[in-house]
Amino acid sequence: MMDIFDKISDAVVNAGKAVGDKGKGVYDLAKTKLDIKAQEDLLQKKYAELGEKYYEEKKNAKKPIDPELFEEIGAAIAKLNELNESILDATGAIVCPECGTKISAETKFCPECGAKQELPEEEEEVSEETAEETTEE
Numbered sequence: 001m002m003d004i005f006d007k008i009s010d011a012v013v014n015a016g017k018a019v020g021d022k023g024k025g026v027y028d029l030a031k032t033k034l035d036i037k038a039q040e041d042l043l044q045k046k047y048a049e050l051g052e053k054y055y056e057e058k059k060n061a062k063k064p065i066d067p068e069l070f071e072e073i074g075a076a077i078a079k080l081n082e083l084n085e086s087i088l089d090a091t092g093a094i095v096c097p098e099c100g101t102k103i104s105a106e107t108k109f110c111p112e113c114g115a116k117q118e119l120p121e122e123e124e125e126v127s128e129e130t131a132e133e134t135t136e137e
């Protein structure tokens with residue numbers, strides 16, 4: 001019985017060693033895959049940045065490179081604004097006194113113009129009714 005257990009544990013240790021040795025010297029596929037993913041993400045982000053700049057520059061041009069794409073982006077932006085506004089309406093929005101942009105009531109600085117917002121000070125007047133006189137029996 002002991003022999004078998006010894007052999008098994010030896011085999012396990014040896015297998016572990018082999019894997020360990022293999023992982024060291026051998027090309028690290030998993031890491032390379034992660035690096036590839038990171039580069040792809042970066043590229044995607046940069047493409048988006050470039051696209052946004054291009055869109056801003058060309059949206060009013062008479063003949064953009066791909067009118068349909070411009071239309072779709074324009075529609076998506078409009079929809080996005082609409083959705084954002086619906087959140088503002090639902091959560092309580094204020095209008096920036098500087099630029100007139102509708103912004104969240106909890107925003108301290110206007111995201112459009114940076115103006116500091118006068119927040120209505122919520123002085124919660126805690127009526128200190130010490131109702132702890134439990135002299136009722």
Ligand SMILES: [Zn+2]
Pocket residue numbers: 096097098099100101110111112113114115
């Ligand atoms: Zn503003």
